[in-house]
Amino acid sequence: MDATAIALENARLKASWDCFPAEHLAVYLSAGAEDQRINACSILTRALLIDTLWPRRFTALLHEEMRFGVVMTWLGEQVQAGAGRMALLDKLQSSRPGPGVPAVVRQTFAWLQTDACPLPDYVTDALLFRTPDQPEEVLFEPALNTFAQLWATQLAGLHAAPLVVLEIACGSGNEYQAFRAGGLAAHLTYAGFDICWKNIANARDAHPGVNFFEASVLNSGLPDQACDVVFVHDLLGHLSPEALERALQEIMRLARHEAWLHCFNAADIPRHEIRPVELYHRNQLSIGQLAASLTQTGAAVEALPMAALLRRKFHCVQPYSASAVTFLARKKTPAGPPATRAKARPRRGRATGRSRGPSTFG
16 A cells, blocks of 8 residues: 555544544443453453463463353343343242243353362352343442452463554553453563554543553554564454555564464454445455455464354354454564563463364464
């Protein structure tokens, strides 16, 4: 893309977001199934970070948080569809819950009732609360914070060399909020940028002192290998074909070691299906084509379709995650001068490395 095409794409992206009130952007993409506390792709980002900092140390807890996300998402969807909380709880407490309740929900609820379970009973907590029903409080907030509290306890007092992390299209800082709530932010040198100034203003208000700034994925202005890891949620499907290729090159230019790209709508199709909507795009991305584009940047690429992952691990696919795919793109050769290579991040353990045997996310 030449400078004129980049400027036009950036102007369209900015206009698509600047039209919304800041109050809307502050909570947009952070409620219901998109709540970072229970969203599968958000949980996966945190798992990748934790397992990079402390390989193999938290495999079991990472698995349980993903299960938590699946169960809580299902409960929230049922309540939003009109199911009564007490009726749901009665159904789960019945020896014969009846059809429609996924096995993972039934089994998790039964396990949470046992003395052998080390976790709090987050299912009962989510449904059994006495405050008046409010539309914005589908499930009990303290129950949704269960794993944030568990991680804050687990990570307190641990030490690791800080991981330098860049989030592209950071929105109003909702992913960072989850990092901070779970104690993970203390182990990161984090920066986030977004093309929408209202999002950046929201993020700075919510997290004073954190490095949030305005920039575009097409021309960030940052130096090569600016960070250890780059991650991005649900941006790539909104770009024109030319901008998508440019963005992939820019992402891999910025990453010293890895990039994690979460795509909301991708499928095993031959080519990207380009779907312009006014100034925006709502494309369905081709898994193979996107992986090939990343490979051309010099990366080793692994695609993780969330539906297959959740079906394999929990025999349950969340509707919201059914078409989501995460791409793990790793630099093939150590980046940077010898001094940098000597301090390279440790390779992740079994919690995320598919090639090293049974894994939590492989």
